[in-house]
Amino acid sequence: MARYLGKETPRVDGIAKVTGQAKYAAEFQLPNLAYGFLVLSTVAKGRITRVDTAEAEGSPGVVRVFTHLNAGRLGKAGASPDGWAWPLQTDRVFFSGQPVALVVAESYEQARHAARLVRLDYQAEPHQTDLAAVLDRARLDPKSGKPGPRGDAQGALRTAAVKVEAEYRIPIEHHNPMEPHAAIAHWEGEQLTLFDKTQEVYGVRQHLAEAFGVPANKVRVVSPFVGGAFGASLKPNYYPSLTAMAARALRRPVKVVYTRTQMFTGHGYRPETIQKVALAAGRDGRLQAMVHQAFHNTSSFDTFSDSTTQFTRQVYACPNLDAPLKVAATDLATPTWMRAPGAVSGMFALESAMDELAYALGMDPLALRLANYAETDPDSGKPFSSKALRECYRLGAEKFGWSRRTPEPRSMRDGRLLVGWGMASSVWGAMQMPASARVSYRSDGTARVGSATSDIGPGTYTVMTMIAAEFLGTRLEQVQFELGDTRQPKAPAQGGSWTTSSVGSAVRGAALAVTGRLLAMAQRQAGSPLAGATAAQVELMDGRLRLKADPSRSIAVGPLMQAAGLDQVTETFEAKPSAERQKYTSLAHGAQFVEVKVDPDLGTVKVTRVIEVSACGRILNPLASHSQEIGGVVWGIGMALEEATEVDHRYGRIVNANLQHYHVPVNADIHAIETIFVEEDDAIVNPLGVKGMGELGMVGIPAAIANAVYHATGRRVRELPITPEKLL
Structure with a gap:
């Protein structure tokens, strides 16, 4: 029986976060730090014809103003002279909001003030x-x-x-995480240290090595906490190389932090989509x-x-x-x-x-989906490693009360409000990527575990601590898990909902490798109670190595290690997807049932009730998992009813690049959300039997809401977001 896995576990980093001990990229303190502020282009396409930085450079506290005329070279020499592979390398402008200057000053306020004094002229081209x-x-x-x-x-x-x-x-939709993107760069000779908001420290390290033509081992990237990202920090954005370029030129540490408006052209976005079905x-x-x-x-x-x-x-x-x-x-x-x-x-x-x-067809929407249920992968013909979507449909419909739905639009009411019920299916890949982790088990029964993964919010610190404690037989507080540093073993980006399956499998593998090492040491002792046992037959538990089938046959690990002159046993393990996976299709599935109430006079839509049922393998931490799925539903509500990046095509400029006019859900938008898991026993997908859920929980929500709005109003809105004017 599992000791921790499958049990509700509060965040191990929770206290650090609520007390301010958790350090985010912009919060690291370095002596003699200078502050950079970006200047962005005001045209969507063209060339910079004149640069005047004299007034800005004469402003109090200004150290230097970098433009394409004096910035250090980034990337390979001669690489795309007319392209935009690296910032401040060309006079060409490719989009409104492209960085065209970086003002560095002794304080943030001085840099921001001087940035407004930089004068640029453009030769605009049709965009x-x-x-x-x-x-x-x-x-x-x-x-x-x-x-x-x-x-x-x-x-x-x-x-x-x-x-x-x-x-x-x-x-177009924009990520709007609480933490703005930021970096602090510091050079010591040819050695660069960069604190960054990123979902992949190794990706940023490689990016910077290419930018400056230095070996990757000369670059250290540190990112212990990320205040939300979900894709916004998957690729290396342009500011790390810009920050490091300025720090190298000035021979002192430099910090650059985006403003909220700068984030709208600084890290990508969900593209605009037109779909014909x-x-x-x-x-x-x-x-x-x-x-x-x-x-x-x-x-x-x-x-x-x-x-x-x-x-x-x-x-x-x-x-x-x-x-x-x-x-x-x-x-x-x-x-x-x-x-x-x-x-x-x-x-x-x-x-x-x-x-x-x-x-x-005059058919119930759920019945239609069941009539077309795919028992095997329709594309490859392969069997699914597991698929409990049918059970998701059954359980969700039962909990929601779907059988009480009357099919005609505008047929259900709550007083003067129109009531609509809609549903949808969701699907996401159940992926595993190569990942490594290091476990150091000490003679006092504590352990230090590390992997260069990230934690953008789903609870990576906690679940990795749980996995390590489970397979090392320790208490949770005896495990110290560290992430977000290129000095730790390589891990993939935190994206694709694959972190627990990938890094978790590596932590498990490293813990089992430690167990194997200790067993070999135990079996070298004369009269060992574990003589003849294989590694699969033993387990660590509370500082003892014991036979699973007969726990009385055990040996204390502390004295065993001390006798061998060891303070700790360290193992690094790389987990990779198994060859067996190739014979199957692995997906996570879910079903969403949504109730909306629409004011027929105002056209306002409230999502009053959501039942979301997910089938994503084994659930390691139900507390965090339910939180992930609720977060996905909330984001889906935002996508369906509120979120839209508005571009004035005359100028090619985003006109609502702020949180006043880019609308996201607030507390008043969120009502009853219930998330349910149908656990699957999947031995194929990875050694832990887990599938990603961070993205799955959002997938069907916008469609389910749109379908519920049609049921309520009889009006089919095919363009998101569903705003009042589209219903009036």
């Missing part, structure tokens, strides 16, 4: 920031297009008894064809794809399918991954279309 205007330029995304169509979708569409066709749109079915509801064509924008200087249609291929049993994604260049900054990238956008369109098909 295009509207995706709809450049669809003819869109190019097939090679990754999404690689599998190609399945069967003959167009032929099946022509002959089907029932079909629906619709277009769905999602605006056509579904065809027989009278029995069985799908005969699915065509899901998606378009989204990227920048003019970088290709980015969020694989919008990827999961469409694997959700429902359908013989004929075509799901191409095309990407079009616009004169905006490059998009990036944002919680449930691709999946939540693609499933909004697909699950809305499935609801439209249910109405066209």
